[in-house]
Amino acid sequence: MLGKLDWSAIPFDQPIPLIAGAIVLVAILAVLIWVVVKGHLPYLWHEWITSVDHKRIGVMYILLASVMLLRGGSDAIMMRVQQAIAYQSNGFLPPEHYNQIFSAHGTIMIFFVAMPFVIGLMNLIVPLQLGVRDVAFPTLNSVGFWLTATGALLVNLSLVIGEFARTGWLAFPPLSGLSYSPGVGVDYYAWSLQISGVGTLVAGINLVTTVLKLRTKGMNYLRMPMFCWTTLASNLLIVAAFPILTATLAMLLLDRYLGFHFFTNEAGGNVMMFMNLIWAWGHPEVYILVLPAFGIFSEVVSTFSGKALFGYRSMVLATMAICVISFMVWLHHFFTMGAGPDVNAIFGIASMIIAVPTGVKIYNWLFTMYGGRIRFATPMLWAVGFMVTFIIGGLTGVLVAVPPADFMLHNSMFLVAHFHNVIIGGVLFGAFAGFEYWFPKAFGFRLDERWGKLAFWFTFLGFYVTFLPLYIAGMLGMTRRLQHYDVAAWRPWMFIAAFGMLILSIGVICQIMQLVVSIRNREALRDRTGDPWDGRSLEWATSSPPPVFNFAFHPDVRGEDAYWDMKSRAQQQSLEHEAPEYQDIEMPRNSPTGFICAFFATIMGFALIWHIWWMVILGGIGAFATFVVFAWRDHDEYVIPAAEVARIDRVNLEERRSLVSMAGAL
C-alpha cells in the first residue's frame, strides 16, 4: 500500500534532523495558524499564490531562495564546526549524516538558492526594463515557480522522512547507483531536481521569449539594458543545458528503478558517461548563475557612478561569447580522469579563453567607475566587493584550468575555496546587490542603509576569513568532504574557517535585521518618486511598487539608458503627456494552475521516491487534468478600465512632476 514507506523512515535515533524538522514544522504551523486566524488566507490566495503577475512571482522566487539560503547556511555551519572539531575524533556528526549534509548543502545552494534568486530578480525586473506589461507566458511562469517550490519541498522533506543522498551534489555513479545507494536518498535528490528542472526550463523559455518578442517601442536589441542581455544569454543557456541534466538524471533513474545499465559497472554501462554528461550541463550552469549577476553589477555600477556603462557593445559581445564558450569547457571538471593530454590541453585552453570576456567585463566596470561621481550606497558596496572577490576567484580558476596544476588540486579544499570564491563572490554578492538595489522598486520603500552596510562588511570579511584558509588547507593536501582527519597542520586553518563562518553568520543576521528595521521604518523610507537611486533604465520610470500593468503607456525609447534620456529631456521641456488619453488595459487573469500542478507534482514525486505506485498514477492524472482544464479555459484576460488606469497613473505623475520641478528649481 505505501511502497517502501514505514515508520523506520523517520530517523528517531538522530536528534539533529528530528529537532530541526520539528522546529520547522512548528514554525510553519504557527505561520499557517496566524494566517488563518488573522484572515489573511483569501489575500494570500488571490494576491500571491494564484498570481500570474511577474513581479509577484519574482518576489516569491526570492522569498523561496532566502528561506533555502538559511537551510543551506545551517548545513554550512554544521560542516565548518564538524571539521573544526573532528581532528582525530568523530566530531558531532556521524559519517552518514555528514555525507547527507554536504550533499544537501551543494544541492540546495545551487538549485534552490542561487537559481531561484537570479530567476526571481530576472522575473521581477526584466519586463520593467523592457517597458512591457508582462512576460510572454504569465501562467506558465507561475507553473515554473511552483514546480521549483515542489523540488525545494521534497529536499526538505528528506530531512524527516527517510534520508537525503550521501553522494555529493552531483550524485556520481556508481556510488549513486542502486548497489551502493540502496536507500531513498538519491531518489529524493533525483526527483526533486527533475521536477524543479522542469520549472527552471519553463522559466527559461518564458524569459527568452519575453526578451526576444516583447519589447516596447524603440527598444532595439542594442538599446536594451545590460541586465536584459545577460538575462537573454543566461536563459538561452537554460534552454540549451537543462535538457541535458534532465536526460542524465532520467538515465540514472532508469538504472535505479528499472534495472537499466547506463551508468553501472556491469552489462556495458559506463560511469564516465554520467561524468561527461552531467558536466556538459554543469559548466553552462555556473554561467547561467553568474551572467545575470554580471548584468546586475552592470546596472548598479552605472547607476551609482552616474555614468552610462563603459563599452556597452563590448559588454554585449562578451556576454554572448561567454554564452557560447561555456559549452566548450566542461571537461576541466574531470581533467584527472584519464582523457589524456590532447583532450586536456584543448579544454584547458578553452577554459582559459573564457576568462577573457570575463576580464573585459571587469575592465568595463572599472572604466565606468573611472571619472564618475560614485555613491557608495549598499548595492554599490556589493558591486565593488564583488569585483575584488571575483578577480581572486577568477585567478584561482585560471590556475586550476592548467591541467598539470589541476592534477595537484583536483578535489582538494583549494577547489572548494575556488568555487565558493566565484559563486559567493559572484552570484551571491550579485543577488544581494540586486536585492538591495531593486527592493524599493518591488515594495515601495528603501532598505535601511546602516544595517545594509553592516551586513555587507560582515559578509565580505567573513567570506575571506572562511575561505582563504581553505585555499591553504588545500595546498597542504586536504581533500574535500572529509568527515574527520588526522593531520595536525590542517587544524588551525579549520579553526579560522569556523571563526569566519561565525562572521558570515553575523552578516546574515544583519541582513535579517535590515529587513526588520526597514519594514518598521517603512514610512520614513518610503520611495514616492519611483526613482530612489536616480536610475537610468525603464524600471525606474514607473511608480514603486509598480501598478499591476507596470506602465500606463508604453514608453517610447530613443536610445540607450532610456529613462535617463527621458529625464534629461523632461528637465528641458515640460513633462510629456500633459493630458494623456488613457486606454483600457487587458491583463492576464490570475490562475491557480501553477499551484495545483505543483501540488500534484509533489504527490507524484513523493510517491515515486517511495515506490507508492497508485499515488504516482493519482498525482500524474491530477497534474494532467489541471493542464487540460487550463487549456480549455474561455476567458484568460480581464480589463482594467481607462478611468482606473488614469487614477493610478495620475498619482505617480504628480509625484514625479514635483520631483522634476524641484530639480529644475535647483
Next chain:
Amino acid sequence: MSDQAHVPASHDLAPGDEEQHSVGARIVGYVVGLALALLLTATSFFIAGTDLVWQPSIPVALIVLAIAQMGVHLVFFLHITTGPDNTNNVLALAFGLLVVFLVVGGTVWIMGHLNANMPPMDQIMKTRM
C-alpha cells in the same frame, strides 16, 4: 497583451505562425512537402535493402537522405525560411545545432579518449592474458 506587437505582424512571427498566404498556396506547400518526405523515406527503405549500390556507401547514403529529410521538414512544415521575418527562428535553430554539435561531438571525442586510455576491466584482463 494584444497591443504589444509594435512591429508589423507580418515581420514578427512566432514559430508555427503562418504568413498571410491564400489557402491554396499553403495546401500546395504542404502537399509538395509531403511528397518530398515520402519520396525520401521510400528511397531510404529501398537503398537499405538493395544491392544496386556499392554496399559500404549505404550508411553514408542513409545519412544524406536523413539530413535531406530534416531539411524538407524544416522548410515545408516548420516554415524555416531565409526571410527577414524568420531571423529569430533561424538563429534559434543555429544555436541549437551549435550546442548539439559541441555536446555530441565533444562527448564522442572525450569518451573515445577515455576508452582508449582506460579500457573496461574485462578488456584489460584480455590484453594481459
